Amino acid sequence: MKIICIGRNYSNHAKELNNPVPDKPIFFIKPDTALLRTNEFYIPPYSSNIHYELEFVVKIKKVGKSISKRFASKYYDEVSVGLDLTARDLQQECKTKGLPWEKAKAFDGSAPMGEFISLSENNLDVNNLSFELKKNNETVQVGNTNQMIFSVAQIIEHVSKFFTLKIGDLIYTGTPSGVGQVVNGDLLEGFIENKKMFEVKVR
Numbered sequence: 001m002k003i004i005c006i007g008r009n010y011s012n013h014a015k016e017l018n019n020p021v022p023d024k025p026i027f028f029i030k031p032d033t034a035l036l037r038t039n040e041f042y043i044p045p046y047s048s049n050i051h052y053e054l055e056f057v058v059k060i061k062k063v064g065k066s067i068s069k070r071f072a073s074k075y076y077d078e079v080s081v082g083l084d085l086t087a088r089d090l091q092q093e094c095k096t097k098g099l100p101w102e103k104a105k106a107f108d109g110s111a112p113m114g115e116f117i118s119l120s121e122n123n124l125d126v127n128n129l130s131f132e133l134k135k136n137n138e139t140v141q142v143g144n145t146n147q148m149i150f151s152v153a154q155i156i157e158h159v160s161k162f163f164t165l166k167i168g169d170l171i172y173t174g175t176p177s178g179v180g181q182v183v184n185g186d187l188l189e190g191f192i193e194n195k196k197m198f199e200v201k202v203r
Contacts (some may be wrong), residue, residue: 002031010147011153012147012177024150027159028102035113042109043184044108047087049113051179052083056173057171057172058171059080060170061077063167066160068155077150081191081197081198082114087104131143131145133189141175
């Protein structure tokens, strides 16, 4: 299982980090060890600036390669939200030196994940789903999949040119604006259409 993360897929987030808006999907990979297996995230000793990034997530349900976007919907049905936790200080250091920045994005526990729900069973439209992140009971991020620069179908078409998608693979589809730092004691809660999907305590 691999975690495929899409970068800069909301123009407002690209702007808040002073990044250009891409003309094709940008993606990177997290290993399965990035999944947070509990509801507690411990700030690692090698970073002093961990940021939350709430993302809509799609779970792949069958193997596919070079998938046309018109057939993309056949490759998933379950969705959720998760966090792409980022060591912003390490990321900036790597960017400055022109180095890869997996250690800032793909470290252990950097991908908290909510429960999955079925699109078909709940009659949900993947292209028009709202999601939200609350930090200590205050809303800090709000997004809708209709705001994505690249739709789920476009993402699957593009990524599957390069990687075979396998059962259980997760696609994190990018974060809207409002990212920020977490500190010890924070409570993070993710929602889809007002349904609570996860709760993470920061230690």
